[in-house]
Amino acid sequence: MKLLTCPLNGQRNISEFTYGGEYHPMPDPNTTDSRAWAEHVFFHDNAAGVVTEWWCHTASSFWFLAERNTITDKVIRTFDTSEIFNERVDFKVPDAAEKQS
Amino acid sequence: MTDYNPLLPIAPAQGNRRSPLYRRHVDLQAKFEQVGDAVLVSHYVKPGIEVLLAANLGLVDLSTMPRTGFKGAGAPAWAASQRVKLPKLPNTAVTQKDGSVVAKLSHQELLIVSNIMGSATSIDRLNREHLNREHSNKEHLNREHLNREHSNKEHLSKQTLAPQTYSLPRADSHSWLAVTGNAAAEMFSKICGVDLRVHKFAHNQVAQTSVAKINGVILRHDLATTPCFYILSDITSTEFLWDSLLDAMEEYRGAAVGVAAMRSLAANK
Numbered sequence: 001m002k003l004l005t006c007p008l009n010g011q012r013n014i015s016e017f018t019y020g021g022e023y024h025p026m027p028d029p030n031t032t033d034s035r036a037w038a039e040h041v042f043f044h045d046n047a048a049g050v051v052t053e054w055w056c057h058t059a060s061s062f063w064f065l066a067e068r069n070t071i072t073d074k075v076i077r078t079f080d081t082s083e084i085f086n087e088r089v090d091f092k093v094p095d096a097a098e099k100q101s
Numbered sequence: 102m103t104d105y106n107p108l109l110p111i112a113p114a115q116g117n118r119r120s121p122l123y124r125r126h127v128d129l130q131a132k133f134e135q136v137g138d139a140v141l142v143s144h145y146v147k148p149g150i151e152v153l154l155a156a157n158l159g160l161v162d163l164s165t166m167p168r169t170g171f172k173g174a175g176a177p178a179w180a181a182s183q184r185v186k187l188p189k190l191p192n193t194a195v196t197q198k199d200g201s202v203v204a205k206l207s208h209q210e211l212l213i214v215s216n217i218m219g220s221a222t223s224i225d226r227l228n229r230e231h232l233n234r235e236h237s238n239k240e241h242l243n244r245e246h247l248n249r250e251h252s253n254k255e256h257l258s259k260q261t262l263a264p265q266t267y268s269l270p271r272a273d274s275h276s277w278l279a280v281t282g283n284a285a286a287e288m289f290s291k292i293c294g295v296d297l298r299v300h301k302f303a304h305n306q307v308a309q310t311s312v313a314k315i316n317g318v319i320l321r322h323d324l325a326t327t328p329c330f331y332i333l334s335d336i337t338s339t340e341f342l343w344d345s346l347l348d349a350m351e352e353y354r355g356a357a358v359g360v361a362a363m364r365s366l367a368a369n370k
Contacts, residue, residue: 001294008191008192009192009309010311012294012295013294013311015311016294016310016311016316022149057308057309058316059310059311059316059317060207060309060318062205062207062309066358076145
């Protein structure tokens with residue numbers, strides 16, 4: 001059985017985890033174009049080498065990030081999302097005039 | 102405390118709350134008791150024999166007992182303001198003055214289960230206080246919304262975005278079982294990947310993990326000197342988990358027991 005270390009719950013069998021895709025920094029939704037936004041939402045780089053990925057410990061629904069080498073399948077480290085997401089992100093609500101245009 | 106009276110025979114469907122396992126209990130010829138608005142199994146065979154069974158390996162259904170939870174960046178501070186003693190670390194628990202247990206599942210999530218007498222006083226109070234807070238927050242938000250429309254501000258004030266506390270009423274979403282006795286940890290080694298031996302997994306320690314392929318929260322909360330593990334898991338899988346646990350317990354001569362045996366063990370100092 002493969003093992004993975006959850007930053008909250010410690011080392012657990014890999015069967016307790018769900019893969020959540022690659023992590024990419026979010027482009028600024030107010031200035032980015034549709035193409036870049038679609039790339040961010042739908043596309044993966046699928047890079048060979050060290051990548052950062054989303055993982056979820058399903059027993060506790062705890063999402064965290066992992067750095068993994070996709071060539072050797074070695075997990076370099078797992079860490080709490082607060083390392084990256086350390087402030088609230090507010091989205092601008094378009095006003096009625098913008099919505100209609 | 103409660104108005105429970107073990108001398109009164111009672112049907113499993115008589116209370117407001119009924120366990121998803123009540124058919125299993127009827128098949129096992131359980132004797133029921135009422136605690137508050139809930140019905141739970143007092144004992145199946147003679148209470149004296151069940152104490153011995155529970156000290157070795159027993160399975161108890163506590164699904165109708167009071168429990169609740171709160172989540173959100175503001176949850177720990179709010180609970181502390183309600184005179185709740187909080188665990189310092191995630192995945193640990195603290196026993197409160199009234200015997201209820203507060204477990205910290207993450208930095209922002211609390212699980213609260215009643216004492217084994219089923220006293221709902223402190224849990225009801227917390228739920229009520231939270232509801233009051235929700236009402237006053239909603240009124241505050243409405244006022245902010247009106248202010249925003251008048252002053253044409255783009256964003257709500259910082260005060261409105263203060264850390265929130267959300268209710269997680271676990272009583273309807275999670276079943277609550279207890280595995281008691283000295284053989285419990287060894288039995289768990291067959292169906293759970295976490296080492297629950299008593300020298301590795303302390304009293305009031307929590308593990309969120311998989312038990313018999315069911316995700317659940319395991320909380321060790323001993324009955325005086327007898328090891329006891331609470332399992333809180335998805336209520337829709339309760340019958341599967343109950344049957345799986347009884348199956349795994351068979352080789353250790355484990356059996357279903359009632360809450361009366363737990364109370365006797367807890368009173369054995």
